[in-house]
Every structure is written in structure tokens, then in C-alpha cells.
Amino acid sequence: MALSTIAALVTDPVAMFETAIACEVFGLDRTDDGVPPFTFMTCGEAVGVPVPTTSGGALVPTHQWQDAVDADLVVMPAGGVRDSYPQELLDVIRAAHARGATILSICTGAFILGETGLLDGLTAVTHWRYAEEFARRFPRTQVSMDVLYVDHGQIVTGAGTAAGIDAVLHLVRRELGSAVATRIARRMVVPPQRDGGQRQYVESPLPQVDAASIQPVLDHISDHLDEPHTVPDLARLAMMSERTFARRFVAETGTTPHKWIVQQRVLRARELLEETDLPVEAVASHSGFGSASLLRTHFQSVVGTSPQRYRREFCAR
Incomplete structure (x- = not known):
């Protein structure tokens, strides 16, 4: 798979942190550090129309959802878990997948991917707080709590919040090699790879x-x-x-x-x-x-x- 054009799909409301993961990895020019150039797009329902975030404020998309159809990688960051999602959004994801794009969800972005039907018959991860709800809503998908991300090749799902960093760097490593992933991780001041097989941290007190x-x-x-x-x-x-x-x-x-x-x-x-x-x-x-x-x-x-x-x-x- 080529990995040069990346589109992050934003929905109302969108989570800033998970969206920022994609922006940080693919939206910054790090060619001076040996990282290949990327074309990065934030795609919304309408160009220039602010999309509310889950933490207050708004994010202004530079492109529309339809522009993501031709991307090499389509990222669905977390957002508010909704009863339904716009049909246009789901159609764009299906069309990008049919073209051969890799589809990556981060945290509750898995709910959008689940609505497309592309997770049917697969194992997926989402934030641990929403795992039971995801399992009820998408019974044809097996939900795992034992990993930080699941890689099915063309479809990758990342678990809660910071596990999105692990999923994105894993994808970079898979497609562009460990040297590129390590350079990006070093600039982000994060480990180049946590063990993808470790469990999510669930709600329990940390020792003093x-x-x-x-x-x-x-x-x-x-x-x-x-x-x-x-x-x-x-x-x-x-x-x-x-x-x-x-x-x-x-x-x-x-x-x-x-x-x-x-x-x-x-x-x-x-x-x-x-x-x-x-x-x-x-x-x-x-x-x-x-x-x-x-x-x-x-x-x-x-x-x-x-x-x-x-x-x-x-x-x-």
C-alpha cells in the first residue's frame, strides 16, 4: 500500500486528542528528519464549517468527506457515540475501502466503522468503557479487551485514547519501516512501539x-x-x-x-x-x-x- 495521502474524517462531535494523533503523525513536515512527505486532510461534511468537539471549541475541516475516497489511509478518530451516522459518511468509507485504502479507527471511531459493516466477521477494539455497548450494537464483530490495536491488513482498529498512538505508529512501521516510525516517535517523545498485545488500562486505582x-x-x-x-x-x-x-x-x-x-x-x-x-x-x-x-x-x-x-x-x- 502507498502511504502518502491521509484523510481524517471528522463528525459532530469530534474528539480533539484522537484527531490530533493523526495530525501529529501525518500533518507535520518531518522530511528534514528522513520522514517521507504526507498529504494530510481533515474532512468534514462541509469545508470551512466548524465541527464541535467533545472537549469544547471547534475544528474547521479543510476538505469534505468525499475527498477521502481517493486517500491511501482513511482515519476515523473518536467522537460522540451516536445512534446513527450520516449515510454519506458511511458511503465514503465503503468507497475508499473498495478502492483499496486502509481504514483506521481510533477509540470510539470504531462505532462509525462498525456501521459500515466492514467489521462484520472480524475482531475489533474500542475504548474499554464502550466495549459492551459496541458488542451489543455490532454482534457480528468480536470485541477484544486484550490488545491495544487489531490489524486485519486493510482494516486496523485502535483502542482507547492513547492506544491510537500505538495503532498509528504500528501502521507507519508496517508500511514504511521501523526507521521512519522510530523517527516520528522520537519527535513525539513516545515509545516507538508498545506491546500491541497488552491489555487496555481499565478503571482501577494506581499505586501511590x-x-x-x-x-x-x-x-x-x-x-x-x-x-x-x-x-x-x-x-x-x-x-x-x-x-x-x-x-x-x-x-x-x-x-x-x-x-x-x-x-x-x-x-x-x-x-x-x-x-x-x-x-x-x-x-x-x-x-x-x-x-x-x-x-x-x-x-x-x-x-x-x-x-x-x-x-x-x-x-x-
């Missing part, structure tokens, strides 16, 4: 923490992925007890030190598989796994395929 940020520890790990890292060593680096460090690490990252390190090492391995011709043994060494067999085990667990197959699919970029 008062220690200093562990970001320097995360940076140290990222800069030395090919070296061994133990909790006692990392706790000393953070100047905390092991118990406090482990608790703080989970509070700030949502996962354990071991799982986080494995995820980062798999991410490094993916970059090396995509961008170099290093043998798998060397990829394993540079990413910190030590052996090809250990790399294969963790790679299969996180990515769902083998390093060799992943390289065949993505290295050509």
Missing part, C-alpha cells in the same frame, strides 16, 4: 509512588540492550531498594523489568532484521538475546512469527 522517575534507567537499558541487566543492578542504578524499584517500574511502565527488556530487545531485533543483512545469530547478539534460539523463542512470543519470516516480509523496504 513518590520516588524519582526511572526514565534514566530505561534510557540506560535502551543504550545497552546487548548487555545483561538484573533487577539488583537496575535498582542500584536507580538508587532504590529492589522491592521499591520493582514496584515503581510496574507503576510507570505497566509491566515488569524482565518483560519490558524483552520487548525492547525484540524491537531492536526487528529493526536489525529490517535494516541490515546481519545473520540471525548476530541479530540475537546485538539485541541482547545471546543466541538465535532464545531470540526465536521471544520473537515468536511477542511478534507472532519467526525472525526469518519477519525478515522476508519486511526487509525489502
